[in-house]
């Protein structure tokens with residue numbers, strides 16, 4: 001400790017909101033270099049290397065081979081795949097001295113595809129799985145929580161190459177099982193959820209989420225075992241209802257009711273329902289957005305959904321595409337569309353057949369025969385008993401309504417429950433998108449050229465360090481699980497007496513000789529300072545040699561449980577070795 005390059009800090013950095021960020025900085029594991037960009041100090045790096053080692057072992061165990069690409073990449077492959085544009089502002093772009101365009105790789109599908117294309121040409125070469133553990137760059141809109149969401153971060157990315165769909169299925173399964181082993185070994189609680197594949201396209205896709213109350217991702221689970229990212233949840237489509245007996249639609253005055261709450265209140269007061277009360281669920285809310293694809297023209301989009309639900313921004317983004325800018329209608333947008341009366345917009349002015357020609361997509365619950373209270377496209381008026389399929393026909397459906405606890409799981413496995421987590425790994429069947437864009441083909445058994453099908457598999461390695469910290473820290477500091485701690489044991493000499501220091505030194509050395517990784521606190525600091533530092537630094541076991549050495553006793557503390565036991569100095573090394581080896 002007297003030589004280790006570390007300083008523990010009394011205060012958490014002002015920008016650190018989550019415990020892992022606070023403790024990793026306070027314990028001297030990482031230091032901020034710029035927003036979302038961190039340096040790794042000796043303790044942090046040792047811990048990071050252990051996470052990497054687990055990832056490498058499990059990748060090698062399924063026969064994946066490690067390569068290493070540059071982070072500084074040419075533009076052309078990313079143009080061929082369209083991601084130079086689609087990634088938008090999230091790419092760090094730069095120019096070389098000749099004016100050539102480069103980027104710092106956000107992920108490497110293109111480069112792997114091209115590498116395999118360069119060297120392989122036959123089905124006999126496949127299947128193949130390659131991976132790297134490498135630094136990635138994304139100019140995240142909201143870098144946060146230290147290394148949990150950085151702008152520079154370390155990812156393990158792997159890619160599988162197969163000649164046919166059955167091969168891809170098998171490769172996907174192999175990687176999935178490797179991921180299960182990786183995350184079991186990292187030791188935080190995780191769930192595997194169905195996911196959308198986002199901007200990359202492709203079909204089957206799952207995410208491994210660390211279960212964390214302050215995670216950014218919401219996922220759902222059902223008692224019957226369904227689990228999905230909120231973006232991937234679909235609404236079970238109700239059957240169309242008969243509407244022969246439905247009354248004709250009628251426009252009613254509903255003054256000053258531009259919100260769902262005021263509308264429900266006005267409806268109940270001025271136009272009471274025959275039975276029961278009007279509720280928000282009886283209303284059809286129409287929400288307008290301006291959507292702008294990268295480099296393209298802005299276009300309006302109207303979304304119709306039951307008034308008791310909000311549009312979920314993440315679900316909307318997943319449907320429209322991460323690369324597309326989505327903005328709520330502004331006053332200027334309304335000014336450009338005088339037919340749209342803010343607060344009173346109804347299906348009458350929406351849809352590609354309407355006079356506005358604005359595309360109108362509705363929640364899947366809005367099926368033929370459902371009856372709604374909705375805007376009448378006139379100030380202070382709403383229309384009642386407006387029947388879908390009779391009085392209006394949307395252009396299609398869209399899955400963007402918020403998912404709520406108690407909603408039915410799409411597979412009929414019971415009511416959904418909501419929970420929070422953070423994405424640690426993502427596996428998906430890319431299919432032929434990249435191989436097609438970049439021309440990766442091989443000769444099959446019949447001598448015919450076929451496009452290779454790919455899978456892509458990522459683990460957030462640096463994020464995993466934060467997740468493990470988040471999971472194991474407490475109000476005193478870090479508390480690493482054994483398999484990941486930078487050192488197995490911290491030996492604390494609690495006193496300044498020469499004999500005590502010598503004995504502590506000897507214990508530390510004997511432990512090291514037995515293959516235990518020891519951090520020896522040989523500093524001249526007070527016992528209190530040393531104990532507090534041991535708690536902040538988080539090694540799983542602390543061995544204290546102090547006053548009771550005179551009675552032949554040392555203390556062995558377990559950082560995670562706080563338990564302390566007295567151990568005879570003569571048995572100390574054996575005891576500690578047994579503790580560490582479990």
Ligand code: ATP
Nearest residue numbers: 140148149150153155423424425426458459460463
């Ligand atoms: P997120 O939804 O959290 O932004 P993503 O969908 O962009 O993640 P992928 O492109 O699938 O992530 O990347 C693979 C893995 O890399 C993720 O599962 C995550 O663990 C990690 N990762 C992604 N972005 C970051 C980041 N900004 N900082 C740290 N790790 C990240």
Ligand code: MG
Nearest residue numbers: 090138140149
């Ligand atoms: Mg991301």
